[in-house]
Amino acid sequence: MIEARELTKRYGDKLAVDGLTFTVRPGVVTGFLGPNGAGKSTTMRMILGLDAPTGGTVTVNGRPYREHTAPLHEVGVLLEARSVHPGRSAYNHLLALARSNGISRARVDDVVEAVGLAGAARRRAGRFSLGMGQRLGIATALLGDPRTVILDEPLNGLDTEGIRWVRSLLRGLADEGRTVFVSSHLMNEMALTAQHLIVIGKGRLIADMGMADFIATRGRSVVRVRTTNPVDLTGRLRASDVEVSHDGGETLTVSGLTTDQVGRAAAAAGITLLELTAQQASLEEAFIDLTRDAVEYRAPTAAGATS
């Protein structure tokens, strides 16, 4: 369990984290989302005692991280920066860490196997690809069989198989009753992996809710319609709270109406429909909509871009 109360971090004039209060519970995968610069890494660093809060508190499994006598058994961590000696083999890196924390060699063998590095563990970690480095980082996080796992962008550099593997690994850890807190910019993956979301923007909490609720309340579902007569159907559907966009061909995208309503309106007007599909809102759309006002570093729009 991770509990942040009024957690705040100021760097000079910059309020990187601004009074965050949230609880990350065991048994589910909790996604940690926010636009670039929102304060995710700073929050994770404070959870791990790597940065001191300017105000507020944060505990892991009931205590500040630094007060745990066997931290590797409490919290497994993957941060974005690699912290492996490049000349050392992956196996020796894990073994050294295990030895200094009273963890058995058998456990090292287990995690090497579990992350799929058995064939590469004797090679120098400095020569590892980004994806292999991520696997080694995850092995390091799991070494102490921790109750809580905190992973910052664990999918970076992983191929499709690796991404699927992380997804089932995280679900499995949560199913075992562990606390799993994970940040990622890959929204489609997050939608498949996390059951709960904590979303921050400009250092502030902007959502703390279940994934399904987040998408349902924040995302706009639309209806896709293909018809032989898009112009007339558009005229029939238009109303103050309905938006219809036409792709110029046979297809309309309608928001503000259900498939039933669109189907009935078309039937009443004698308009032939070729397709009528409800399209679920995506996490990505819900996230972009929610964080629109909290984006700090925005790509220039075409109109605003300078050549």
Ligand SMILES: Nc1ncnc2c1ncn2[C@@H]1O[C@H](COP(=O)(O)OP(=O)(O)OP(=O)(O)O)[C@@H](O)[C@H]1O
């Ligand atoms: N050591 C530091 N000194 C000064 N400002 C910092 C420092 N670390 C972070 N910041 C600032 O604090 C804010 C939050 O940064 P942070 O890295 O926590 O965001 P983030 O959500 O992890 O971003 P990203 O998604 O880009 O990794 C940013 O504006 C950043 O520039």
